[in-house]
Amino acid sequence: MRESQRRPTIADVARKAGVSKTTVSRFLSDQAEYISEETYRKIEQAIQALHYEPSQMARGLKAKQSRLIGILVADIANPFTTAILRGAEDVCHRHHYSLLVCNSDNDPIKEQNYIRTLRSHHIDGLILHTTGANQSVLLALQKEKTPVVLLDREVAGMHVDLVGMDNAQATYDALNYLVCQGYNSIAYVTAPTADISTRMERVQAFQSFMADRKLQHTSIVFQIEGKASALPDFLTTFMEREDAHAKAIFTGNAVILLQVALAMQQLGYRVPDDVALISFDDPDWAQIVGITTVSQSAYEMGVLAAERLVARLGGDAGDPQRLYVTSTLQERDSTPKVAKG
């Protein structure tokens, strides 16, 4: 009743096959050119028999690489994030990397801790959907030549690859569409902008668009904070204004969209009868409910980010690239055309 508790090592395989560790190592690294057929077969058998699996840990120690890619996301509950994960995961799997997924939960402190942890695990590269406020730790990573790819959001002072979208353009497109549909009073609801470049870009684009068009009193930026009543209060105020004849609400991402939709429902306002609704992100349920969205292919963003990283790991030393996925307007029932007033 011998329990084989200890997992087999390369030495066990070598012993069983009657060869040296070196030879087994050669077998494992596909340098089989100088291995005789007989030896090859013996090693093969020994590995089979022992269920041997080489230890990435030991391997990485010498080779100074782990085949681990860290991905640090700001909110794992967000469907946008999930889609990114799926894209990144697919690419990594294809290139025999594994993904170490961490969730900073929008907390810069947690983010910083995670960057440390990831470093301690010798990640070969990092995909970062940042909270925005951790340059210093990141610089340590950079010094060690660990490539970093930024996702969706900038980090001040970091000149590295970035995969995102043209937020200003996407915002303009959406607003143009709303104006064409006849809306002349638009509220923009965003999560706290803090250090998050994407959110700031969108808000700024919104404000400058509205100002350019001289659509007065129509832009309101609201930050959802701790106070539960803040959102209903804001929405009520907006809905009760009588300075415009066609109102629309534009939400900054899918999480906010959900909040707004829920709040409107509770307040008794109906979409699109009382107000139009449009949002960034395109969660799968938007189709069912019939909400017009600005869809950015999150899956593709994940793919692009991972591919960029893999390219860097493969030796690409070119200048930092900025890759933008295109956004498309998914027109649905929540933004019908209204007659001009």
Added chain:
Amino acid sequence: MRESQRRPTIADVARKAGVSKTTVSRFLSDQAEYISEETYRKIEQAIQALHYEPSQMARGLKAKQSRLIGILVADIANPFTTAILRGAEDVCHRHHYSLLVCNSDNDPIKEQNYIRTLRSHHIDGLILHTTGANQSVLLALQKEKTPVVLLDREVAGMHVDLVGMDNAQATYDALNYLVCQGYNSIAYVTAPTADISTRMERVQAFQSFMADRKLQHTSIVFQIEGKASALPDFLTTFMEREDAHAKAIFTGNAVILLQVALAMQQLGYRVPDDVALISFDDPDWAQIVGITTVSQSAYEMGVLAAERLVARLGGDAGDPQRLYVTSTLQERDSTPKVAKG
């Protein structure tokens, strides 16, 4: 212009502090009792100055642990999965473990590969949301005393901890509710059951309940496969039957729910006017659309699974446990009471 490319090692710290590796190691492992104050301070400073971070890799090699927990999920795009991830991540973070997230995409081959990969990374434990068909690889893990916690689904022949729900009971509860509301013709739509215990249990519970109640011709089990038209065809057939006066559709998870809702919309059937709708899982949008669901706290499942694993890693050698989260019926507009016919 000295570029500090190589990341500092314990030897660098030792040199800078003017002490031996051993002493630094003691410092790192919190065995500071026998370190003089002066030495302590010198080491502290050296670590600060060098931005030193010990390598988990080197550490794990000797210690035979990685502080890595693998979590292998069947479908990372499913909100149910995401909620689990969040729960598991929170617990792991609290206990200074990192999560290696892999997505088998419901593919047993991919699952098998991932288990291998995870093993090669020396994971300390595995949380497995399985496709159901990989006992053999798992047994290798078990032999090496790597604890495994099953999530939601059984693996035949594995006697390990499991976190899930009482599927039969939850199914009965939901059906009882439907019957009380007056529905006498119910269709159950499930994803392919294959080797997935949860799905099988639910289908079986459904069938036995319907048979017990002698509600004839009212149960239809449908497996969504490749054929795109299969679902609309099935729904049309069901809707056109005239043997019952109040129909309801029961979907096996949120992904299927989405498909069914979309298909019904396209076919022109309205919920709940033409047919009631109820589903397992409780995606956040169910609240907006107003769909009655059987909600199982996925977040809690993630927490429980991770806690179980951490307990095992802490030395708990008790018998395998089965933990069930409770499910609650979220009553919404999609299942209104109907008058008896």
Added chain:
DNA sequence: CGAATGCATGAAACCGGTTCCATAGACCCA
């Protein structure tokens, strides 16, 4: 006052791989 004990520290082996260098035998050529 010599021996025992406690404190603070270091040398070296070890974990499981990879890799550099050495070497033995076969083969080839002059």
Added chain:
DNA sequence: TGGGTCTATGGAACCGGTTTCATGCATTCG
């Protein structure tokens, strides 16, 4: 037949930590 090349293999050092064991000095005790 001796020296050079090629093939197949092994010994040993190394990666960056941890751990065991040893040791030198102070202090304490019989």
